[in-house]
Amino acid sequence: DTGVSQNPRHKITKRGQNVTFRCDPISEHNRLYWYRQTLGQGPEFLTYFQNEAQLEKSRLLSDRFSAERPKGSFSTLEIQRTEQGDSAMYLCASSLVRGGVADTQYFGPGTRLTVL
């Protein structure tokens, strides 16, 4: 399967703990996106990378959240000092963008986070 993969698929943690999720995009894709989705809502944009550069972060992304894409391939999303409100599905997507023109984003299966 050469699609977008995410690990772990499920994470249960206690409030106050740190968690890290990983996303492996489709290999030739230069853009990588992180979203959060809660029940009854659509994916909510968090941040995106063009190669290794983080180009935009949502204002909703508190300073407890940090994302990296060190070599322009896989990415990690870390949440520090988790809160119960962080419980959600975290989605990763990737796309191949040329000349800044938007194109189809391919989504991974997501990581479901539960904060107790």
Next chain:
Amino acid sequence: AQSVSQHNHHVILSEAASLELGCNYSYGGTVNLFWYVQYPGQHLQLLLKYFSGDPLVKGIKGFEAEFIKSKFSFNLRKPSVQWSDTAEYFCAVIPNTNAGKSTFGDGTTLTVKP
């Protein structure tokens, strides 16, 4: 900032009925428009997209959507639904000036009764 509104949260249809799901967006500039589908237990996947040209676009599985610029709408249609179309459908907008930031609607759950 852009926003997307999907008016129908849950639609229930019988097989062979026609489908139309509404999507309206709010943004002052040129946008690219998408419909994604999420079947039970599966990833989000693209149904169809509009970038430019013919405002009536066709996607997979017999779906189509029409972009009406004057109404800021991009409604999804299918003339005859099947039980296998049961899924959640999301409309998304990406502005041309910021190709990284997409905005999704809250989705419409479609249930097709056999």
